Amino acid sequence: MTDTLSQQIPTNLQNILEIARPIAWGASDILRSYYRGEPKTGDLNIEEKKGGPVTAADLAVNHYIVAHLQQAIDDEDFGYLTEETYDPRTGKLPQSWVWIIDPLDGTRDFIDKTGEYAIHIALTYQGKLVLALVAIPEAEKLYYATLGGGTFVETADGSNTQLQVSTRSNLEDLTLVASRTHRDDRFDALLKRLSLTKQKLVGSVGCKVTNILEQNADVYISLSGKSAPKDWDMAAPELILTEAGGKFTHVDGTPLRYNHGDVSQWGCLIASNGHCHDTLCSEAEKLLAELDKD
Structure with missing residues (x-):
């Protein structure tokens, strides 16, 4: 990979997005199975920690996302900053490309069964956001964006729609x-x-x-x-x-x-x-x- 962001975006980001989208869907399936208490996933094993609760679902999805990204993109230029593996002693990750991952955003909502939980997967280049996915498992929707490429929502049937925020201005x-x-x-x-x-x-x-x-x-x-x-x-x-x-x-x-x-x-x-x-x-x-x- 070169060090020029403008040279990376036209081709590599779309390739990486095609890799990351099915990984996000797979992570959603895992979370939904835990949310529904399906036997194959087992107990949540909730631990109350200083930063909030952590469950077996957080850890399982974190492992799934990181392992699949590393398998698909075997490149030492990529670092991984995730909620479940972060060590404050590490400091700033040295890699140019860094994945920033929250395998279960809204753990308390997940435990309380509000349905309002999500998965966050972002990619930065030299600190600049260039790619992002937010999965909402209970809605069976995946929102994704690339820098300069717009934002889309993908539904379980495979349809994709570009999104724009509201025009309300008062x-x-x-x-x-x-x-x-x-x-x-x-x-x-x-x-x-x-x-x-x-x-x-x-x-x-x-x-x-x-x-x-x-x-x-x-x-x-x-x-x-x-x-x-x-x-x-x-x-x-x-x-x-x-x-x-x-x-x-x-x-x-x-x-x-x-x-x-x-x-x-x-x-x-x-x-x-x-x-x-x-x-x-x-x-x-x-x-x-x-x-x-x-």
């Missing part, structure tokens, strides 16, 4: 998609002061962003507190959103960074359909400054 018309549980008083205070009265409660980041892609919502806000979302929470959802016309940035408008040593995405992150993004960021930044003074 703040009062926008619907915010938010978590049921990952929120605190500061976050609730921010939402109360923003001009976003319509809210939709959805689990997992992948499900939230795909709601924006399906035009069922327009805005998602993440505000870190004692902890923060990680690279694998945001990477794949970011690219499928931006390639469909949306925006995903820090509240000050700066882009998200990946594989730079600290996997925590601290601060306030805003994802939107893009039409009011700058206004939303400006308003949220001002309100957060006021809340921090109180």
